[in-house]
Amino acid sequence: MDTLFQNVWVVTVDERMRVLQNASVRVHDGRITYVGTQPQDGNGARVIDGHGRKLLMPGFVNGHTHLPMTLFRSSADDLELHTWLNTRIFPMEAKLTPGSVQCGAELALCELARAGVTTINDMYTQCRALIPALERVPLRATLSMGLFGQAENAQAQLDDAVAFHRECNGALGGLVRVGLGPHAEYTNTEPYLRRCADVARRLGCPLHIHVSETKKEHEECKARHGVTPVGLLERAGFFDGNRALLAHCVWLEEADIDTLARTGAAALHNPCSNLKLASGFAPVPKMLEKGVRLALCTDGASSNNNLDLWEEMRICALMHKGHALDATVVPAEQALYMATRGGALALGYEDVGSVAEGFRADLILVDIDRPCYQPMTNLVHHIVYAGNSRDVMLTMVEGRVVCENGAIPGVDLEEIRMRAQQYYDDVFRM
Ligand SMILES: [Zn+2]
Structure with a gap:
């Protein structure tokens, strides 16, 4: 399914390190097909609206x-x-x-x-x-x-x-x-x-x-x-x-x-x-x-x-x-x-790592509606010096959501946690 992110900030990490405001990013078939500030038709896509308070950037x-x-x-x-x-x-x-x-x-x-x-x-x-x-x-x-x-x-x-x-x-x-x-x-x-x-x-x-x-x-x-x-x-x-x-x-x-x-x-x-x-x-x-x-x-x-x-x-x-x-x-x-x-x-991944048209849709959505991202002075500096991995709301790999609000689709985190504890207790504890 296509995904359309709209009303988001975008830190592109493209050649010019552009930062876009009120932007849209469209994902089709695992690739980014549009990045810009023109309004996009959400038909046939899952629309994720950032309401100006979310940031999209490369994973x-x-x-x-x-x-x-x-x-x-x-x-x-x-x-x-x-x-x-x-x-x-x-x-x-x-x-x-x-x-x-x-x-x-x-x-x-x-x-x-x-x-x-x-x-x-x-x-x-x-x-x-x-x-x-x-x-x-x-x-x-x-x-x-x-x-x-x-x-x-x-x-x-x-x-x-x-x-x-x-x-x-x-x-x-x-x-x-x-x-x-x-x-x-x-x-x-x-x-x-x-x-x-x-x-x-x-x-x-x-x-x-x-x-x-x-x-x-x-x-x-x-x-x-x-x-x-x-x-x-x-x-x-x-x-x-x-x-x-x-x-x-x-x-x-x-x-x-x-x-x-x-x-x-x-x-x-x-x-x-x-x-x-x-x-x-x-x-x-x-x-x-x-x-x-x-x-x-x-x-x-x-x-x-x-x-x-x-x-x-x-x-x-x-x-x-x-x-x-x-x-x-x-x-x-x-x-x-x-x-x-x-x-x-x-x-050696030539088409990964930027929010750019034609690139693979490996993207993350970050909640910048938090005190540590205010005021909006320099978003790149905020990410490096003030941000935190706990602000990640959604992770997408090749157009597919692999984590959303802390949950991994189809994966029971509690079951993995228990199994890991068991291995530690039974096998690796010294
Ligand atoms: Zn090593």
């Missing part, structure tokens, strides 16, 4: 997630990354089953849809269990099977990831895209990384990997291989005809940043996770200056501990000002761009 793009980790939320906190991984996360992950992976993903997808996130880029194992979760809460998703090239069954993992690509790339009416997810330099070998790069090139699928998240990892890679992690990936062919999606990029050196800028590889920036795990400050102002493609991300819920892009956007804008002792870096417009259109382009 958020979450560039790096591990959906099922919601099950570990707040059960491994205040630990340094490698202790966190080795003593808490890896032991809990060893107990995952397709049932618990699906349950954690369902919980995550509900949280994301309610917070206005419409696109995710996930890396995890047992990815097949994410498909039924996405069937219930259909967000746009890139799913990459996490690969550990140092393991004995490394080749079998890669073969399985290729089979998953064959089975599920393009699933759910094209909402699902499948990539390869070699976990990190320190869990892989150079020949294996090269094999992943070759396979991804042949399949035309993205490569998603953790890069230079901690200083330790960055320096150890240099000691091991004589080059930085980005240098190693370049040597392994990650940037030759491949779409490389590099999570974290906290410890990049000048030459690494130049490599990303030159090759179009994306840096997936996780402000809250980097702060919480004390990983450091990614050189975001420098990357922006050099034209690196950037996406904003939450990382998994056990290092954040929520999946709220509004928070990432605000903290991103704040943390880099504080770190650079310069209040002009990462202005609000740039933070919003990274969280929407910029993130979509970084992930």
Whole structure:
């Protein structure tokens, strides 16, 4: 069915970052077919009238997630990354089953849809269990099977990831895209990384990997291989005809940043996770200056501990000002761009992330009839510095409503909550 939004404010996040008042936006067949201020005929459409007090904007793009980790939320906190991984996360992950992976993903997808996130880029194992979760809460998703090239069954993992690509790339009416997810330099070998790069090139699928998240990892890679992690990936062919999606990029050196800028590889920036795990400050102002493609991300819920892009956007804008002792870096417009259109382009979604004719109708409606959006001075700045994910009233992916007033059509949130609690109590509690 068509949808017609009328009498809404629109933050377009188009090339000119236009903000429209008393506008109409029409959605037909999953695409935006009209954006403007001419009155539109509501015939045959569901009409949603904003009465001048609602805002329509692109849905958020979450560039790096591990959906099922919601099950570990707040059960491994205040630990340094490698202790966190080795003593808490890896032991809990060893107990995952397709049932618990699906349950954690369902919980995550509900949280994301309610917070206005419409696109995710996930890396995890047992990815097949994410498909039924996405069937219930259909967000746009890139799913990459996490690969550990140092393991004995490394080749079998890669073969399985290729089979998953064959089975599920393009699933759910094209909402699902499948990539390869070699976990990190320190869990892989150079020949294996090269094999992943070759396979991804042949399949035309993205490569998603953790890069230079901690200083330790960055320096150890240099000691091991004589080059930085980005240098190693370049040597392994990650940037030759491949779409490389590099999570974290906290410890990049000048030459690494130049490599990303030159090759179009994306840096997936996780402000809250980097702060919480004390990983450091990614050189975001420098990357922006050099034209690196950037996406904003939450990382998994056990290092954040929520999946709220509004928070990432605000903290991103704040943390880099504080770190650079310069209040002009990462202005609000740039933070919003990274969280929407910029993130979509970084992930390779050319027609996602703006409210523009011909674009996919991944949209959110926000209640701006609240004190924190008054007076109406600058709506973009309001969204970044004053707004909140709880103001999201409706989330739409490809023209289909996936959340409205906190409810997910066809999904019993209470049932998911109970199942998640059961998994935690019975399986993961340490
Ligand atoms: Zn991660």
